[in-house]
Amino acid sequence: MTNKKIVIVTGGSSGIGAATVEKFIIDGKYIPVILDLNKQQAKATPTDYFETDITKEESIATSINKIEEKYGEIYGLVNAAGRGGGGHAHQLELDEWEKNISLNLTGTFLVSKHCLKVMIRQRLGAICNVSSVVGLQSLTGATQYSASKAGVLGLTRTIALDYALLGIRANAVCPGYVDTEGVSHLNSPELQWVRDEIVQCAPIRRAGRPDEVASVIEFLISENSSLVTGTVITCDGGWTAGRHVGNYLS
Amino acid sequence: MISKTVLVIGGTSGIGEASAKVFSSKGWAVILSGRDKLRGEAILNQLTPHTLGHCFIKADVTSENEIRTMFEKIRAQYEQLNAAFNSAGILGEPDNISSMSEQEFRRVIDVNLIGTFNALKYEMEIMSKQRSGSIINCSSIGGVVGMPGISAYVASKHAIIGLTKSAALEVAPAGVRVNCVSPGATFTPMQYSMLAKDPNLKASLEGSHPLGRIANAEEVANAVFWLASDESSFVTGSNLMVDGGFSAK
Numbered sequence: 376m377t378n379k380k381i382v383i384v385t386g387g388s389s390g391i392g393a394a395t396v397e398k399f400i401i402d403g404k405y406i407p408v409i410l411d412l413n414k415q416q417a418k419a420t421p422t423d424y425f426e427t428d429i430t431k432e433e434s435i436a437t438s439i440n441k442i443e444e445k446y447g448e449i450y451g452l453v454n455a456a457g458r459g460g461g462g463h464a465h466q467l468e469l470d471e472w473e474k475n476i477s478l479n480l481t482g483t484f485l486v487s488k489h490c491l492k493v494m495i496r497q498r499l500g501a502i503c504n505v506s507s508v509v510g511l512q513s514l515t516g517a518t519q520y521s522a523s524k525a526g527v528l529g530l531t532r533t534i535a536l537d538y539a540l541l542g543i544r545a546n547a548v549c550p551g552y553v554d555t556e557g558v559s560h561l562n563s564p565e566l567q568w569v570r571d572e573i574v575q576c577a578p579i580r581r582a583g584r585p586d587e588v589a590s591v592i593e594f595l596i597s598e599n600s601s602l603v604t605g606t607v608i609t610c611d612g613g614w615t616a617g618r619h620v621g622n623y624l625s
Numbered sequence: 626m627i628s629k630t631v632l633v634i635g636g637t638s639g640i641g642e643a644s645a646k647v648f649s650s651k652g653w654a655v656i657l658s659g660r661d662k663l664r665g666e667a668i669l670n671q672l673t674p675h676t677l678g679h680c681f682i683k684a685d686v687t688s689e690n691e692i693r694t695m696f697e698k699i700r701a702q703y704e705q706l707n708a709a710f711n712s713a714g715i716l717g718e719p720d721n722i723s724s725m726s727e728q729e730f731r732r733v734i735d736v737n738l739i740g741t742f743n744a745l746k747y748e749m750e751i752m753s754k755q756r757s758g759s760i761i762n763c764s765s766i767g768g769v770v771g772m773p774g775i776s777a778y779v780a781s782k783h784a785i786i787g788l789t790k791s792a793a794l795e796v797a798p799a800g801v802r803v804n805c806v807s808p809g810a811t812f813t814p815m816q817y818s819m820l821a822k823d824p825n826l827k828a829s830l831e832g833s834h835p836l837g838r839i840a841n842a843e844e845v846a847n848a849v850f851w852l853a854s855d856e857s858s859f860v861t862g863s864n865l866m867v868d869g870g871f872s873a874k
Contacts (some may be wrong), residue, residue: 489738532873539835539870551859578797579861587859594851602809602844604836605873606866613797616790 386456394585536603550612579612635713686740697702755793809868835870
């Protein structure tokens with residue numbers, strides 16, 4: 376049929392997910408299959424799309440079944456669907472907490488679960504989860520977001536250990552601040568200072584681009600990372616390497 | 626035609642040698658450096674030819690003098706240095722700390738840590754002036770966990786991760802990236818010397834890496850190449866584990 380590899384990208388209609396889809400197309404070795412609630416606008420072929428609610432197991436199972444029926448294999452999975460959110464713990468409503476956990480963490484678990492069943496049969500597969508530097512450390516007020524992204528790292532490592540001998544790898548990327556639709560509200564005049572402050576966390580002193588994260592994801596899915604599993608690549612312009620305290624150098 | 630140049634220090638064996646081959650196969654010019662001239666020149670012959678030509682520069686990383694001279698040659702011969710991989714390293718004679726000589730401990734720290742520092746110093750200077758470049762240091766799974774009997778190696782590899790992060794912060798404003806790669810057990814002359822000493826080691830190494838095997842040097846080299854390339858343009862101050870899941874446990 377085709378010698379291109381099928382890679383599922385959740386949240387592939389926007390932000391880092393969309394950049395990843397584009398990266399896979401340019402690369403030419405993959406057919407990206409988007410699982411998202413809305414279809415991406417004009418995008419080059421070959422891509423495929425299945426309307427999926429990542430917070431509903433039934434919706435996920437249906438899409439994965441259709442993909443397996445149509446293509447007969449699932450080589451890669453990129454869990455890029457996610458949402459932001461913040462609030463201080465003592466004021467945080469349970470439903471705000473659950474919105475975040477159910478998409479970012481439970482969604483990643485559910486899509487992985489159904490793809491793993493296929494990958495186990497193939498004895499081959501690569502999973503890349505999108506976590507965040509906020510999953511490694513935190514930002515004030517990032518309560519539910521930080522918890523969900525830290526959870527993704529634990530999930531990633533465990534999947535890596537459990538399926539390593541079945542030829543399945545699992546890794547995570549931890550982006551720093553990246554300009555995407557999801558944080559476009561921070562470009563408003565009132566919130567610009569928040570964006571500036573977060574961007575300053577990175578020694579490289581600029582925001583990341585979605586395609587720069589997509590390159591990391593493509594590496595972690597590709598054969599070039601055949602020995603890399605259970606690990607995290609930070610893609611944060613140096614944010615988590617440490618910090619300058621004072622100006623004793625200048 | 627890509628016209629990029631990489632310096633591979635410790636390029637005369639193991640992961641450095643494999644990396645030189647990967648870089649040349651991707652169209653880069655390679656400056657190979659190491660202590661063994663014969664071996665260095667033999668490896669040059671195995672590289673994919675490049676219009677800029679590959680070259681071997683004999684240098685011992687523990688000699689600040691030889692390293693300085695090497696960079697003078699590089700500055701004279703090449704317009705730019707796009708990437709550098711500092712992979713020179715030794716294991717040292719395995720021994721318990723209580724019986725290890727200070728001299729032996731220093732020997733390992735000298736090559737692995739001070740050697741990386743010596744190279745880093747000039748690489749950062751050249752690349753800061755260019756306002757671009759990517760440096761990759763070589764740590765190890767021994768850079769993130771302890772290993773009895775090879776304390777000097779482990780201490781040096783832990784230190785390389787700290788050195789990498791500080792270096793990354795110093796040159797980030799100049800657009801230069803510094804990262805670190807941490808291989809697990811890999812088929813290299815260093816590993817063969819260990820395997821030869823213990824007939825059970827191979828099986829236990831395979832068992833301790835979730836992927837159930839020892840790596841080929843090319844697999845580490847592919848990760849090094851990726852860190853050198855523009856594909857990793859927002860990655861700096863990172864330590865990339867290439868360990869088949871060893872450290873996920």
